[in-house]
Amino acid sequence: MDQRLSSASVIFPGRRRFLPIRKTKHCESRLRRSAGHGDGRRRRRKKAQIKSATEDIPDELLCLVFMRLTSPVYLVRAASACRRWRRVIAADVLGGSQAQQHRVIGHYHVDEPLAVAATRPPGRHPVFLPGAGTKDVVVVAAAAALDLDFLPRTEFGELNWELADVRGGLLLLARFSHAQDLLGLVACDPLARRYKTIPFSAWFHGQRCFLGAFLRPEDDDAAGISLSDFGVTCVLYRGGIAKAYAFSSSAAGGGRWTSGAARGRGGAVNCRDGYQPVSFAGSTAGSAYWTVGFGARVVVALDKETGELSSASVLPDALRPSLDYAYELPWPPTIRACLS
Known part of the structure; x- marks a missing residue:
C-alpha cells in the first residue's frame, strides 16, 4: 500500500470491503x-x-x-x-x-415665611429632599438633589427665588424685593434644567399685596403641563379687593396676562374692609385659601384649575400652610431625557 495513504478507512454500506482514504x-x-x-x-x-x-x-x-x-x-x-x-x-x-402616571419621588422643603410675607404661601430657600426608596428614580433623573442653581441670579450673584407652586414636574418661582414687591416670575423644569421667564404685567406695579401664584393646565381638559404649555394664576390684594390674573404661555408674543373680568370668570372678591390684615391659610389639592380680618371674618378661595376666586365663611377642616411641596416625576419625559 502506498505510504502516503493513512491507515484510516471507511466501510461502505452493503459491502465488506475496506477502502483506504487519502487523508491530507x-x-x-x-x-x-x-x-x-x-x-x-x-x-x-x-x-x-x-x-x-x-x-x-x-x-x-x-x-x-x-x-x-x-x-x-x-x-x-x-x-x-x-x-x-x-x-x-x-x-x-x-x-x-402614561400621561397620567406620575410618581412622587420627594419634596421641596421650604422655610417659614417672613412675618411681612405671611400673605402668600411659604417658599423661602427651597431644597429638594428625595423620598425613601426613590434613589434609583433620582439617579435616572440625573439629579441627586434636583438643585435650582441653573436659575438666573441677581447682579450680586444671589438666587433669591421663592417656590410658589409645583405641578406635573414644573416649578413656579417668584422673586421679591426687600419691600416684598414682586420682581419676577419663572417656570422651570428641574429635570431638564431649563426655565422660562414669565413676562411682567403692569398690574403688578404699585402698592399691591401679592397673595400667591399657582400653576395650572393651559386647557381645562389638558392631560399634562410643560414649559411650552402651561398657565399661571396670580392673586393680588389692594383696597379690600382680591383679584385674579391669568397668564397663558401659548398666547402670541411669548404669552400674555388677562384679568378675571376679561375672561368672564370670578376674578375678584370684595373683602369689605381694605385695612383688615390678610393671611394665607393653606392649600388643598385643588384650592388655596386666605383669611381677611381678625377672626377670619372673610375667607377667599381660589380654584387652582379654573383660576376663579370666591368667598366663603369657613375654612376646610385641618387646613394649614405646608412647608413641603411634593415633586412628581412624569415617566415619559424622564425616559426621553435619559435617552437624549
Whole structure:
C-alpha cells in the first residue's frame, strides 16, 4: 500500500470491503469548515426565529409590558436592547398611555415665611429632599438633589427665588424685593434644567399685596403641563379687593396676562374692609385659601384649575400652610431625557 495513504478507512454500506482514504491537510480543513458552517447556519436560523417572534409583537402590546416595569431604570435598560424598543419607549404612544402616571419621588422643603410675607404661601430657600426608596428614580433623573442653581441670579450673584407652586414636574418661582414687591416670575423644569421667564404685567406695579401664584393646565381638559404649555394664576390684594390674573404661555408674543373680568370668570372678591390684615391659610389639592380680618371674618378661595376666586365663611377642616411641596416625576419625559 502506498505510504502516503493513512491507515484510516471507511466501510461502505452493503459491502465488506475496506477502502483506504487519502487523508491530507486539505481534506481536514474542508471538514472543519463544513462543520463550522453548519453550526453557524443553525445559530443564524435560531436568531432569525427569535427576531421574527419579537417583531411580531405589536407596539401597543410592548407598551403594556413596559408600563408594568417597576422602575424607570428597567425602561432605560430595555431601551438599550434594540432600536425598536427604544423607539417604542420614547414614542408618543407610550407617553400618551402614561400621561397620567406620575410618581412622587420627594419634596421641596421650604422655610417659614417672613412675618411681612405671611400673605402668600411659604417658599423661602427651597431644597429638594428625595423620598425613601426613590434613589434609583433620582439617579435616572440625573439629579441627586434636583438643585435650582441653573436659575438666573441677581447682579450680586444671589438666587433669591421663592417656590410658589409645583405641578406635573414644573416649578413656579417668584422673586421679591426687600419691600416684598414682586420682581419676577419663572417656570422651570428641574429635570431638564431649563426655565422660562414669565413676562411682567403692569398690574403688578404699585402698592399691591401679592397673595400667591399657582400653576395650572393651559386647557381645562389638558392631560399634562410643560414649559411650552402651561398657565399661571396670580392673586393680588389692594383696597379690600382680591383679584385674579391669568397668564397663558401659548398666547402670541411669548404669552400674555388677562384679568378675571376679561375672561368672564370670578376674578375678584370684595373683602369689605381694605385695612383688615390678610393671611394665607393653606392649600388643598385643588384650592388655596386666605383669611381677611381678625377672626377670619372673610375667607377667599381660589380654584387652582379654573383660576376663579370666591368667598366663603369657613375654612376646610385641618387646613394649614405646608412647608413641603411634593415633586412628581412624569415617566415619559424622564425616559426621553435619559435617552437624549
